[in-house]
């Protein structure tokens with residue numbers, strides 16, 4: 001890894017050699033950050049170099065990723081097409097929400113239909129480097145389905161633990177991709193604990209995002225793409241939904257890395273959105289105290305994380321960016337699904353539409369100004385959870401199959 005310096009513990013500050021198998025600080029068990037040699041990156045990566053690079057996946061940012069050059073090339077050639085999701089200008093939605101400039105980053109267009117593909121592709125890359133071919137994870141659904149898909153493509157075996165309430169679409173993906181699936185009779189916390197025990201017992205490679213710093217580096221590619229797609233003009237705000245907190249931490253790391261590498265000249269502010277029925281990260285943000293676990297009372301299953309594993313990095317990201325934190329109700333999430341579909345032609349799953357619901361609320365409460373530019377990250381596709389799509393939009397009108405009787 002030519003451009004990776006080392007990993008550093010966010011708790012005790014210890015530096016650690018960034019080997020593929022390390023996931024936490026050997027001294028204190030804390031979370032690790034991957035640190036790059038930004039001066040070396042500056043010398044080999046520029047806006048011009050990137051513009052001339054044809055690679056259409058997340059692996060186009062190889063210098064900013066914690067993998068060997070050969071691994072990135074192999075993933076680009078042999079992996080699923082992860083990344084390169086569209087960034088749509090959304091003038092109608094901007095007018096609706098009262099914002100000057102709004103873009104929708106449709107990450108539901110990843111191969112298994114969520115942003116989690118970015119982390120799972122990274123997990124496959126790191127497992128390849130570690131010489132491992134069995135990966136496991138626990139997930140509310142998308143981390144699992146993306147891992148199963150990306151592993152199927154790489155010929156790797158997967159063991160997946162999902163909470164019983166995971167939507168059918170996501171479970172169907174797992175089974176179709178040939179994963180060994182365990183549907184756990186409990187919430188996400190119970191699912192996570194069971195998977196951690198099984199991973200220890202059987203020695204599988206661990207894709208649980210919160211503790212694996214490489215996965216966050218995969219998620220950060222969403223930020224790298226946004227910056228490049230906007231021709232390096234950084235938006236004022238980045239709206240995104242938060243469950244475990246790895247996505248927001250990853251996206252923030254992406255912008256920070258670009259800044260340190262001289263590719264952008266300022267940083268966006270984060271608009272962190274949680275469901276009101278499950279917002280332990282925002283509660284911790286406001287109290288300044290340790291995180292208190294919370295019940296998982298929201299239909300946005302992908303962000304129903306009552307006991308986040310990664311609150312430290314998420315809290316740090318929101319604070320460092322001088323961010324804004326808002327909570328939204330399930331009704332606001334359903335309304336945002338309709339609004340996004342109708343005004344942009346993008347079908348979001350509830351957790352993804354949560355980002356837009358938060359933006360609508362933040363504008364209503366004047367927590368962000370009208371005269372600003374916002375990128376709203378849509379993190380997963382609505383076809384994964386058709387039941388809630390119908391709940392948001394309603395049933396069609398039933399008509400008799402009779403041309404004579406049919407009227408509008």
Ligand SMILES: *Cc1c(COP(=O)(O)O)cnc(C)c1O
Pocket residue numbers: 114115116142143241242243244245246247248302303305349351352379380381
């Ligand atoms: C996982 C996920 C999120 C949130 O990411 P965290 O890292 O858990 O905060 C948001 N939306 C969708 C669709 C997801 O799958």
Ligand SMILES: [Zn+2]
Pocket residue numbers: 009010011012013014025026027028029030
């Ligand atoms: Zn440490």
